[in-house]
Amino acid sequence: MSITTVNSTIAKTVKASFEEETAFLSSLIKSKSSNPYTPQDSPLHIAVEGKVPILIFDKLKSMGLSPKYVGVSKERSNIVVEWGEKRGRMGLMMNGHMDTISPEGRDMISPYSGAIRNGRIYGLGSLDMKASLVAYIYAVKALLTASIKLRGKLILAFVVDEETGACSPYGTQYLLDKGCVPKACFIGENGSQYVRTAQRGVYRFKIVTKGEAVHTGVSTWERGERGHNAVVDMARIIDVLQGLEIPFKQSKMFEGRRPMFTFPTKISGGVALNAVPATCEAYGDVRLLPGNSDTQIKMLMIESLQKFNIQYEIQDLIYVPAVEIDSHDSLIVSLQRVVKTVLGYEPQPKVSGPATDGWMMVKRDIPTIMGFGPDGGGEHGKGEWVDLASLQKITEVYARFIVDYLG
Structure with missing residues (x-):
């Protein structure tokens, strides 16, 4: 035929x-x-x-x-x-x-x-x-x-x-x-x-901050003796990571494109209107070019935050190169x-x-x-x-x- x-x-x-x-x-x-x-x-x-x-x-x-x-x-x-x-x-x-x-x-x-x-x-x-x-x-x-x-x-x-x-x-x-x-x-x-x-590629992650929960009406919170606001810590992290620059090598197929760091895409924290938040979670999404990796992004975030006295944890969710x-x-x-x-x-x-x-x-x-x-x-x-x-x-x-x- x-x-x-x-x-x-x-x-x-x-x-x-x-x-x-x-x-x-x-x-x-x-x-x-x-x-x-x-x-x-x-x-x-x-x-x-x-x-x-x-x-x-x-x-x-x-x-x-x-x-x-x-x-x-x-x-x-x-x-x-x-x-x-x-x-x-x-x-x-x-x-x-x-x-x-x-x-x-x-x-x-x-x-x-x-x-x-x-x-x-x-x-x-x-x-x-x-x-x-x-x-x-x-x-x-x-x-x-x-x-x-x-x-x-x-x-x-x-x-x-x-x-x-x-x-x-x-x-x-x-x-x-x-x-x-x-x-x-x-x-x-x-x-x-x-x-x-x-x-x-895609790298998605979650950052968790830990504080100390306390009722906002107690005197120990008023005097600063107890309580630590995890949401405030997260706000500081968000501020620091805005505009995070990700190094990359341009290729012909990806001409005009660049890695894109978006944080946060979703955030949650606190359990009541009258309680200091004990935890806060915020999610991020990063679009990658060839040569970028999840390890690279994590190191860039850690380096950016190292001079700030904030207790946090980065959890990996998705990595696709x-x-x-x-x-x-x-x-x-x-x-x-x-x-x-x-x-x-x-x-x-x-x-x-x-x-x-x-x-x-x-x-x-x-x-x-x-x-x-x-x-x-x-x-x-x-x-x-x-x-x-x-x-x-x-x-x-x-x-x-x-x-x-x-x-």
């Missing part, structure tokens, strides 16, 4: 099954998989992803594939399926997360409606990133329907617990630790204008070539804003695309939606990309 015939057949099969694809996406959106947890408290034995893993597993099995549950527990299982030539020279994993953020406030429609209006499908997680997961599946279905054989091995990996901060040991990291290590990786985070070949890959890697070139043919333009390399599990791959020297997917709006906000025309085209792109890259 010539490449022209292959491409034409893919486009036709994607179009023919798109109504089914849309219906399946709606079913995933209706299945709640919101993840309110942090890396510190993400549970092993609560099915955070709900019925999404089961729906995906059953769909893959109905296509004649042999999916597997691979996870740290029954409740937190990733779905993995392999297809193609297992001993082929080329290999590719298409990776995506099944969990979503938690609903916030009152949405314009039900956050789990999966409703279709004016060429859009609505619902929490539709854009981030259930539409991409569905596009993976129906890209493969198009290839199966067209009886296209691959010369390399394709792995579809649907993972848990990414929304806790892209640093969970239960999802992508668990697969890597268990030997599911691809030769290349693709993560279809939303947006089709650019191909994400780099991502900023910044990473980048060669924008001329054959993985990138293959995707650009396909997109140019299907969408009429060549997406340029760009840095991803949010973190993804892609850093886990890049740190193992696995070339990884960290974002290219359907278009839409409202990600991590109210009224999240996906453009259905975009989803159909992206499904076609994914199918042709698999063939182009794996042969």
